[in-house]
Amino acid sequence: MTRHLLSIDDVSAEEIQQLFATAAEMHDVQKREVKKLPALRGRTVINLFFEDSTRTRSSFEIAGKWLSADVINLSAKGSSASKGESLRDTVLTVTAMGVDGLVMRHSASGAAHQVAGWLDIPVINAGDGMHEHPTQALLDGYTLQRQLGGPGSLEGKRIAIVGDLTHSRVFRSNVKSLSKLGASVVAVAPPTLMPSGIGEWAKADGFATSYSLDDVLPEVDAVMMLRVQRERMSGGYFPTSREYTVGYGLTRQRLGMLREGVPILHPGPMNRGLEISPEAADAASSRILDQVSAGVAIRMSVLYHLLAGEESA
Numbered sequence: 156m157t158r159h160l161l162s163i164d165d166v167s168a169e170e171i172q173q174l175f176a177t178a179a180e181m182h183d184v185q186k187r188e189v190k191k192l193p194a195l196r197g198r199t200v201i202n203l204f205f206e207d208s209t210r211t212r213s214s215f216e217i218a219g220k221w222l223s224a225d226v227i228n229l230s231a232k233g234s235s236a237s238k239g240e241s242l243r244d245t246v247l248t249v250t251a252m253g254v255d256g257l258v259m260r261h262s263a264s265g266a267a268h269q270v271a272g273w274l275d276i277p278v279i280n281a282g283d284g285m286h287e288h289p290t291q292a293l294l295d296g297y298t299l300q301r302q303l304g305g306p307g308s309l310e311g312k313r314i315a316i317v318g319d320l321t322h323s324r325v326f327r328s329n330v331k332s333l334s335k336l337g338a339s340v341v342a343v344a345p346p347t348l349m350p351s352g353i354g355e356w357a358k359a360d361g362f363a364t365s366y367s368l369d370d371v372l373p374e375v376d377a378v379m380m381l382r383v384q385r386e387r388m389s390g391g392y393f394p395t396s397r398e399y400t401v402g403y404g405l406t407r408q409r410l411g412m413l414r415e416g417v418p419i420l421h422p423g424p425m426n427r428g429l430e431i432s433p434e435a436a437d438a439a440s441s442r443i444l445d446q447v448s449a450g451v452a453i454r455m456s457v458l459y460h461l462l463a464g465e466e467s468a
C-alpha cells in the first residue's frame with residue numbers, strides 16, 4: 156500500500172480488495188454496542204477542510220474515533236487560512252503539533268498532491284477541487300460489490316454514472332476504481348456537462364459515454380446519480396432545472412426503465428427533485444444510506460492501512 160491516498164492511481168486492484176476486506180471487518184464494528192478498536196490508540200489525525208462537507212468530514216471523524224485515534228477537526232472558516240496564511244504555512248503549522256496523519260479537502264485540484272510533497276506523514280485526499288475523491292469511489296465500489304455478490308462480482312457489470320460529470324471528482328475517481336474492479340462504466344450527461352476531451356479519455360481508459368439516459372437505463376446493473384454542482388458553475392449549463400430533470404433526472408417514470416432491483420447510488424448531498432426524485436432516493440433498491448455507513452468502514456480501513464503500521468497491527 157502506498158504512503159498516501161491522493162488518487163485511485165495510488166492503489167492497485169489487489170490493494171482495493173484488501174481495503175474492502177478490512178472495511179468488511181470494520182463494518183461489523185458498527186453493529187456493536189461498544190464501537191471501539193484500539194488500532195490507532197495514541198495516534199493523532201487532523202481533518203483539515205477548506206471546503207464544505209457534511210458526510211465526508213463526520214465520516215472521517217467517526218472512523219478515526221472508532222479506531223481510538225485522537226481526531227482534530229479544522230475548517231478553513233475560522234482558521235488562519237482566512238487571515239491570509241498560505242496553504243504551506245497552514246499545513247506545516249498544524250502538523251508541527253505532532254500529528255500522525257492529515258485528511259484534507261481543498262477546492263484546488265492537485266492541492267492534496269502538493270501538500271503530500273511538503274509533509275512526511277500520510278496524507279489522505281478527501282476531495283481536491285474537480286480532480287479526485289478516492290475514499291468516495293472506494294466506498295461506492297465497496298457498496299456495489301457487496302450488493303452484487305462479493306469479490307469479483309463487479310467483473311463485466313455495466314454501471315452508469317449520470318449527471319454533472321464536468322465538475323465531479325467523484326466521477327473521476329469512480330471511473331478509475333470501477334474499471335480496476337472490472338466493471339464497464341457508461342458516463343451519461345448532457346453535452347454541456349461532459350468534460351472537454353472526454354472522447355479521447357474514454358477511449359484511453361475504456362469507458363463509454365452517452366447523451367441519452369433513456370437509452371442507457373434499461374441495460375445497466377447499477378446507476379450512480381451525481382449532484383448538479385451549482386457552486387462550481389459560472390454560467391448556464393442547462394436552460395432550466397425543469398429541463399435538466401426531464402433529460403437527466405432519475406424521475407419516478409424512469410425508475411420503471413431499470414431492471415428489477417438495480418441499485419441506485421448517490422454520493423450526496425442530493426438535490427431532491429433535480430437530479431433524483433424522492434421516489435428514486437427512497438426506493439427499496441436505493442443504496443444511498445448504505446453508502447454512508449460503508450463510508451465509515453472504508454475510512455477506518457484506509458486510516459488503518461496507512462497509519463497503523465505493522466508494529467500495532
Ligand code: NCD
Pocket residue numbers: 210211282288291324325381382384422423424
Ligand atoms: C461529493 C463531493 O464533495 O465531492 N460529496 C461527498 O463527498 N459525499 C459530491 C458532491 O458534492 O456533489
